[in-house]
Amino acid sequence: MSTATDKSSSLFGYVAEFSSASELYHAAEKIRDAGFRRWDVHTPYPVHGMDHAMGLGKSWLSAVVLCGGATGSLVALFMQFFTQVTLYPTVVQNKPTNLFTIPAFFPVTFELTILLSAFATLFGLLIFIMLPRWNHPLFNSRLFSKFSDDGFIMVVEARDPKFKKEETRDFLKEIGAEGIEEVAN
Amino acid sequence: MAGNSSADTQVHPSEAEGVAREPLVLNNRSMGWITERICGIVENRQPLIWWVLFVPSVALFGCLLFTLFYLVSTGVGVWGNNQPVAWGWAIVNFVFWIGIGHAGTLISAILFLTRQKWRTSVNRASEAMTLIAVMCAGIYPGFHVGRFWMVWFLAPIPNANGIWQNFKSPLLWDVFAVSTYFTVSVIFWYIGLIPDLATLRDRASKKLPKFLYGFFALGWRGGNRQWRHYEMAYLLLAALSTPLVLSVHSVVSFDFATSVVPGWHTTIFPPYFVAGAIFGGFAMVLTLMLPVRKLYGLEDMITAKHIDNMAKIILLTGTIVGYAYIMELFISYYGANKFESDAFHLRILSGPYTWAYYCMFFCNVIAPQVFWFKWCRHNLWVVFIIVNFVNAGMWFERFVIIPTSIARDFLPGQWGYYSPSWVEKLMFLGTFGMFLMLFLLFIRFLPVIAVSEVKGVLPEADPHYPDWKRLREKRRQSSAS
Numbered sequence A: 001m002s003t004a005t006d007k008s009s010s011l012f013g014y015v016a017e018f019s020s021a022s023e024l025y026h027a028a029e030k031i032r033d034a035g036f037r038r039w040d041v042h043t044p045y046p047v048h049g050m051d052h053a054m055g056l057g058k059s060w061l062s063a064v065v066l067c068g069g070a071t072g073s074l075v076a077l078f079m080q081f082f083t084q085v086t087l088y089p090t091v092v093q094n095k096p097t098n099l100f101t102i103p104a105f106f107p108v109t110f111e112l113t114i115l116l117s118a119f120a121t122l123f124g125l126l127i128f129i130m131l132p133r134w135n136h137p138l139f140n141s142r143l144f145s146k147f148s149d150d151g152f153i154m155v156v157e158a159r160d161p162k163f164k165k166e167e168t169r170d171f172l173k174e175i176g177a178e179g180i181e182e183v184a185n
Numbered sequence B: 001m002a003g004n005s006s007a008d009t010q011v012h013p014s015e016a017e018g019v020a021r022e023p024l025v026l027n028n029r030s031m032g033w034i035t036e037r038i039c040g041i042v043e044n045r046q047p048l049i050w051w052v053l054f055v056p057s058v059a060l061f062g063c064l065l066f067t068l069f070y071l072v073s074t075g076v077g078v079w080g081n082n083q084p085v086a087w088g089w090a091i092v093n094f095v096f097w098i099g100i101g102h103a104g105t106l107i108s109a110i111l112f113l114t115r116q117k118w119r120t121s122v123n124r125a126s127e128a129m130t131l132i133a134v135m136c137a138g139i140y141p142g143f144h145v146g147r148f149w150m151v152w153f154l155a156p157i158p159n160a161n162g163i164w165q166n167f168k169s170p171l172l173w174d175v176f177a178v179s180t181y182f183t184v185s186v187i188f189w190y191i192g193l194i195p196d197l198a199t200l201r202d203r204a205s206k207k208l209p210k211f212l213y214g215f216f217a218l219g220w221r222g223g224n225r226q227w228r229h230y231e232m233a234y235l236l237l238a239a240l241s242t243p244l245v246l247s248v249h250s251v252v253s254f255d256f257a258t259s260v261v262p263g264w265h266t267t268i269f270p271p272y273f274v275a276g277a278i279f280g281g282f283a284m285v286l287t288l289m290l291p292v293r294k295l296y297g298l299e300d301m302i303t304a305k306h307i308d309n310m311a312k313i314i315l316l317t318g319t320i321v322g323y324a325y326i327m328e329l330f331i332s333y334y335g336a337n338k339f340e341s342d343a344f345h346l347r348i349l350s351g352p353y354t355w356a357y358y359c360m361f362f363c364n365v366i367a368p369q370v371f372w373f374k375w376c377r378h379n380l381w382v383v384f385i386i387v388n389f390v391n392a393g394m395w396f397e398r399f400v401i402i403p404t405s406i407a408r409d410f411l412p413g414q415w416g417y418y419s420p421s422w423v424e425k426l427m428f429l430g431t432f433g434m435f436l437m438l439f440l441l442f443i444r445f446l447p448v449i450a451v452s453e454v455k456g457v458l459p460e461a462d463p464h465y466p467d468w469k470r471l472r473e474k475r476r477q478s479s480a481s
Helices: A002-010 A021-034 A050-054 A061-087 A098-130 A143-149 A165-174 B029-043 B048-074 B087-111 B118-121 B124-144 B148-154 B171-205 B207-217 B226-256 B269-295 B304-334 B340-352 B354-372 B374-378 B382-406 B422-445 B451-456 B466-479
Strands: A011-018 A037-044 A152-157 A179-184
Touching: A002 A098, A002 B171, A011 A021, A011 A165, A011 B087, A021 A037, A021 A050, A021 A152, A021 B466, A037 A050, A037 B226, A050 B087, A050 B226, A061 A098, A061 B087, A061 B226, A098 B029, A098 B087, A098 B171, A098 B226, A098 B354, A143 A152, A143 B171, A143 B207, A152 B304, A179 B124, B029 B171, B029 B422, B029 B451, B048 B422, B087 B124, B087 B171, B087 B269, B087 B382, B118 B124, B118 B304, B118 B451, B124 B171, B124 B269, B124 B422, B171 B207, B171 B451, B226 B382, B269 B304, B269 B382, B304 B340, B304 B374, B304 B382, B340 B354, B354 B374, B354 B382, B374 B382
Parallel strands: none
Antiparallel strands: A011 A152, A011 A179, A037 A152
């Protein structure tokens, strides 16, 4: 037992290649059903339905963006009311300088809502997917680099509690892997 | 084995429909071929024509810098605009360029939300076009303020007397709209680029390109645990950009519509401007993409179907624009406002700029009507000529709206005639140089088609693709040889 953990500590995991999106999809279902947790599929494009095959739920990035948008609206309304109504009311074109100015404030409110939502999308995304991270053990694998061309790659990490050096390799072969590569940490 | 699953008994949706859809990528191209062809543009030497276009465009960009330098060092008087026509070519060109940008966002956002999969092979280049066009547009109001070094007054910062910007002014709305539009477009474009930058990173053999593409790819690994958030981000940005793009040209039209100038003060302006912007933008997309697809051999990805679809959008939006022109005339005739009816009388019959009105009407309304015929939509020369009519026509539209309305104001004593000075003409040519130069640099350094998105619309990209066994055989053979 102790030797197995020693070995797997130097091993990052297995990179396995499948020959099509269909095979990767079904392999993902089997890995999911086998109870693995620390694994992922790497594809050149987002495969439709893969979230379901992997047992992943909805992305809650939308909640972050909602908060960003709400912040944008509030900041814009505050900025406009505070500067135009409270701080220094300027009467231009006989427009009111009170609560009824609000129609004139809509365009800027709208734009800032969109702007802050977009920033929330960008930075929320980067936090959710934990990028930028320029160095990763997977970048040492030649097989892995095919993911950005036409490779359908599955990675099972050694730190997964279900991971066993021999059995996992055999299991990957059984579910249709065409080539398997070990990746060191 | 995966063979036990239901995948081989399922029928592909396109076959189940009974009507064979035209494939989005022709000749059964593989994913590897797509990567090779698109990344090859960046990795190989550019064709001679690239240099033939690049050198003069840099020279024209130099003219732009020179005219800007001359303008700042001398004063805005070097432009031909003066009372009564204070908004001359500067604002005409601003609206012209900002309008062109709209097609890029329409393709990337609205066609994404409406699940128009053909957008994938044209969205990257049109988004790049959007960004470059907005940069060209931004130059004009920046310098039109008179003292360029005071342009920070546009930002919401109080001046030395504690006076804030007037948030009730459409001009300030415009500042917010255009800067938001540019920023959101950059974010959208960049997020779309990340997977493709990773592809270029993984293919790069030289150190510097590998470092730079790798740096901007942020370490993208294409895992589904990344893709699922990425797809959500893309969807959200599309949903945010859709109302944004409709708002930008609406706000631009408010610059005119909220004034009291006859010829500007009309409620039809926002939808009319947005339709016109999409119309002119698609014309510019086709102007750029027709040569690019020919030069770099992208006909299998940007197919006749793409050009056909875009020509149809041009026909639709051009007809909406035509409706708006006629409705403007009708309202000025039917409404009881004397100034309004005089403004349009001067515009179409007796004014000094009637020639521009008829140029506009011919280029924007009559010329695109040939797209009713399939033969015209499929003949690349016809398409190219018509879209250039549209490019010119949309410029004339802004010219007709801006100087003709203010050259004939309420009081005949204030009437004047505007013609541009050589500085304005050279500057306008210069922005074309800048536009072309930046677009050529984009082709040179970034994937002109969204590689990952085009792969996603191939039939075999579907996990329920029925013929996956053949794919496996093909791949085994190619890896054996």
